Amino acid sequence: MAFKANLTLNVLFISFALILTNVIRLRLLPFNDDAKRSLGYPSDSLLNFTELATEYGYRSEEHTVVTEDGYMLTIFRIVKQNCQGVMNGPPVVLMHGLLQSSDAWLDAGPDAGLAYLLADACFDLWVGNQRGNYYARRHVRYDPDADADFWNFSVDEIGLYDVPATIDYVLNHTHSEKLNFIGYSQGSGTFFIMCSERPGYCDKVNVLIGLAPAARQTYTKSVIYRIACITIAGMEGMLRAVGFEEIFSKGQLSQELLGFICQMKALAEPLCGTGEQLFDSFHPGSISNRTLRVMFGHFPAGTSVRNMARYGQSMLTDKFQKFDFGAEKNSLIYGEERPPQYNMNRVTVPVVIMYGLNDHLVDPKDIDWLVENLPNVLSVKRVADPLWNHFDVTYSRYTGKMLFPAVHRYLLKFSS
Known part of the structure; x- marks a missing residue:
C-alpha cells in the first residue's frame, strides 16, 4: 500500500512538472526520425496516419475541411484494398477524444485499432480531427505560433463548427444523404453540442455510437486529470493574459519526454503503463507493451489552454453548459x-452508448445522467470486462472482442 501511495505521489509530481513545462512552453530540440530510429523508437510511432495505413495494406486519402470560422482540419478516408467496389454504406465518421488525433485509432495495430477493424469490415470510413491537434493546427487567417486568437476555443466551438463542417464535407464528397457517426469521449460531447446549437444537423446522421461519451464530468474520479483541469481552469485567465495559449502539443517537452521514455521496452509497461493507469484506472495487460511504445509518439496531440479549462469547469458543476467567463x-x-445549458432534447438522433464500469474519466454516474437526458437512446451497453476503462477504447488489445462486435452490429443496422 505504501509503494502504491508513493508511486501515486511521484506520478502526480511528474504530471504537474509536465503541465508546468508546457505552460512555459519549454521545447526540446527534437530528434529527427533517423536519430529516433537509431535509439530504438518503434517505427510505427514515427509514422503519420497515411504512412501507418499504407504499411499495413490499407489505402488512405487525405482531405482538408475548412470550418465556417476558418480552421483547416485534415481528415482521412481509409479503405481496405480488397473492399473497393463493395463498401457498406453510408459513410462512417470516427472522431477522437481529448488530446488525441486520428492516429489514436491506429496505434493499437491492425488487430485491435478500431479504424483498421472498421475498414476490414468494408465500411466507408472517415477519420476526423478537431482543431488544435497537429492535424488541425492551421487557419485561413491566423498563425497558431503567433496569433492568440487561433487558440480562443474549447469544445463549444468544436461542436459549433468542426463537427458540422466534417459531416457536410463527407456527405458532399460521397454524395450521401446521411452518415453514421462514432464519437469517443470528446468526439461524442462535441456532437451533442452540435445538435443543441445547429438545428437540422442531427437529421444528417442515422445513428450516433457514443464510446465513453463525455458531456458533463461532475463525477470524474481521476485525481490527476481532475486536479490538472481544475488548476488550469483557475489559472486560465492569467495564463492567457501573459500569452500562454497552447498545451500538450506534439514536440513540446511532455510529448517528447514521454516518447523518449516510453519507447524503451524495459520502461514502457512498468513506468508508462502504470502512469497511464494511474491517470485513468488499473486494467493490467489490456494495453500491450508494443502499443504503449507507439501511442506516445502520437499522444498527447495538443489542444488549447481554454479547452482544458473548460473541462475543469465541467467538473465543478452538475450541468452540461457553455464556457463560464464570469458574470x-x-x-x-x-x-x-x-452560462446557458446545452439543450439535450435536440439530440434527436438514435444514440447507442457504450461505456466501461472502471472508467475514471467519464464516470458511470455521468453516463446515467446522460442516458436520462437524451430523448432517443437506442441502447446502453456496459462493456462486459469489469476493468474496462477510458483509454481501453482506443488502445486496448481486446477492442476486437469487447467493443467492435457491438459497434459493427449497430453500424450494419443503419447501413444499406
Missing part, C-alpha cells in the same frame, strides 16, 4: 450572468 462577461456574450 460580467457572460452577460455580454450570453445575455445572462450564468
Whole structure:
C-alpha cells in the first residue's frame, strides 16, 4: 500500500512538472526520425496516419475541411484494398477524444485499432480531427505560433463548427444523404453540442455510437486529470493574459519526454503503463507493451489552454453548459450572468452508448445522467470486462472482442 501511495505521489509530481513545462512552453530540440530510429523508437510511432495505413495494406486519402470560422482540419478516408467496389454504406465518421488525433485509432495495430477493424469490415470510413491537434493546427487567417486568437476555443466551438463542417464535407464528397457517426469521449460531447446549437444537423446522421461519451464530468474520479483541469481552469485567465495559449502539443517537452521514455521496452509497461493507469484506472495487460511504445509518439496531440479549462469547469458543476467567463462577461456574450445549458432534447438522433464500469474519466454516474437526458437512446451497453476503462477504447488489445462486435452490429443496422 505504501509503494502504491508513493508511486501515486511521484506520478502526480511528474504530471504537474509536465503541465508546468508546457505552460512555459519549454521545447526540446527534437530528434529527427533517423536519430529516433537509431535509439530504438518503434517505427510505427514515427509514422503519420497515411504512412501507418499504407504499411499495413490499407489505402488512405487525405482531405482538408475548412470550418465556417476558418480552421483547416485534415481528415482521412481509409479503405481496405480488397473492399473497393463493395463498401457498406453510408459513410462512417470516427472522431477522437481529448488530446488525441486520428492516429489514436491506429496505434493499437491492425488487430485491435478500431479504424483498421472498421475498414476490414468494408465500411466507408472517415477519420476526423478537431482543431488544435497537429492535424488541425492551421487557419485561413491566423498563425497558431503567433496569433492568440487561433487558440480562443474549447469544445463549444468544436461542436459549433468542426463537427458540422466534417459531416457536410463527407456527405458532399460521397454524395450521401446521411452518415453514421462514432464519437469517443470528446468526439461524442462535441456532437451533442452540435445538435443543441445547429438545428437540422442531427437529421444528417442515422445513428450516433457514443464510446465513453463525455458531456458533463461532475463525477470524474481521476485525481490527476481532475486536479490538472481544475488548476488550469483557475489559472486560465492569467495564463492567457501573459500569452500562454497552447498545451500538450506534439514536440513540446511532455510529448517528447514521454516518447523518449516510453519507447524503451524495459520502461514502457512498468513506468508508462502504470502512469497511464494511474491517470485513468488499473486494467493490467489490456494495453500491450508494443502499443504503449507507439501511442506516445502520437499522444498527447495538443489542444488549447481554454479547452482544458473548460473541462475543469465541467467538473465543478452538475450541468452540461457553455464556457463560464464570469458574470460580467457572460452577460455580454450570453445575455445572462450564468452560462446557458446545452439543450439535450435536440439530440434527436438514435444514440447507442457504450461505456466501461472502471472508467475514471467519464464516470458511470455521468453516463446515467446522460442516458436520462437524451430523448432517443437506442441502447446502453456496459462493456462486459469489469476493468474496462477510458483509454481501453482506443488502445486496448481486446477492442476486437469487447467493443467492435457491438459497434459493427449497430453500424450494419443503419447501413444499406
